[in-house]
Amino acid sequence: MSLRSNHRQWGSVIKCFHWIMALGILGNGVWGLLMVGMSPSISKINVFALHKSIGLTLLALLLLRLAWRLSERAPPDEPMPRWQRRVAHATHAFLYVLIAAIPLSGWWFNSVTGKPLQWFKLFNLPALTAKNEGISHVVRDVHEYLFFLLLLVLVSHVGAALKHHVFDRDNVLRRMLPFGRPRTPPEGDHR
Ligand code: HEM
Ligand code: HEM
Structure with a gap:
């Protein structure tokens, strides 16, 4: 398995970014939903601080992921109708926007x-804007609803990946799975 993507599958660096970030984002979102119901205490402060530190880490990982992604060529699309290709590309671009906007809106709310x-109690980060309690409930809703929007988009993202795997029996999911190997192309196909 090579570090860089090639014409048949995603490289292991992109796969690591994809799956670590998918788990991290979903986990931190569930963590966020659970933590807001806690009654005030020292542990609530620590739980909030951890949510923020993990969220900032995911934002930093996104920058590294984009830098890596732009430095290499993605594997060519699997054969599929043009409209599906367009929807897939648009969905991926929108997912990138959402996974940047969610932590940024959290930072904005803060x-x-x-x-x-603070990042894991190691160093301080500046505020993105001045204090403004008047809009804080709106910004909190933005942070929360962006996460729900992500879940909605993921239904189609995951649904499409499973549809390709189970019904079309192509390599869309296989070439992104951690230890997935693309199916051998049919005789005479030298992609
Ligand atoms: C991928 C990263 C993140 C995800 C998926 C995420 C998701 C969530 C969710 C779903 C909630 C619950 C919202 C509610 O019910 O009110 C929440 C709350 C919160 N998040 Fe995040 N978050 C992320 C990153 C961040 C970051 C980077 C910060 C700050 C720097 C942050 C600050 C907060 C705060 C302060 C709350 C509590 C809001 C309240 O008091 O109601 N989050 N987050
Ligand atoms: C928070 C969760 C997730 C996010 C934010 C996410 C985001 C993304 C993004 C942005 C891409 C495009 C990669 C690129 O072109 O650079 C992608 C590709 C992909 N994702 Fe996800 N993903 C998530 C979860 C999942 C899950 C759970 C599955 C499968 C069950 C999945 C399957 C795939 C596959 C198969 C591709 C490759 C598509 C292709 O080769 O054209 N993703 N994902």
Whole structure:
């Protein structure tokens, strides 16, 4: 398995980014939904701080992922109708926008509430905007609803991956799975 993507499958670096970030984003989202119901305590502060630190880490990973992704060629699309290819590309672009917007909106919420922000208690990060309690409930809703929007888009993303795997029996999912190997192309296909 090579580090870089080739004409048959995604490289292991992209696969690692994809699956670690997918787990991290979904896990941190569930963590966020659970933590808001906690009653005020020291552990609530620590749980919030961990949510923010993990979220900032995912934002940093996204920058590294984009840099790597732009440095190499993606494997060519599997054979499929043109409309499906277009929808897939648009969905992927939208997923990238969402996984940037979710942590950024969390950072924005933290800024308007005037709370300090630390990365794993190691160093401080600046506020993105000035304190503004008046809009904090709107910004909190933006943060929350963006996560729900991500879940909605994921239904189609995951549904499409499974449809390709089970019904079309092509390599769309196989070439992204951690230890997946693409099916051998039929005789005479020298892609
Ligand atoms: C991928 C990263 C992230 C995901 C998926 C995520 C998701 C969520 C979700 C679903 C909630 C619950 C919202 C609610 O019910 O009100 C939440 C709450 C929260 N998030 Fe995030 N978040 C992420 C990153 C961040 C970051 C980077 C920060 C700050 C720097 C942050 C700050 C907060 C805060 C302060 C709350 C509590 C809101 C409240 O008091 O109601 N989040 N997050
Ligand atoms: C939070 C969860 C997830 C996010 C944010 C996400 C995001 C993305 C993005 C942005 C791409 C495009 C890669 C690129 O062109 O650089 C992608 C590709 C892909 N994802 Fe996900 N994904 C998630 C979860 C999943 C899950 C659960 C599955 C499968 C069950 C999956 C299957 C795939 C596959 C098969 C591809 C490759 C598509 C192709 O080769 O054209 N993803 N994902």
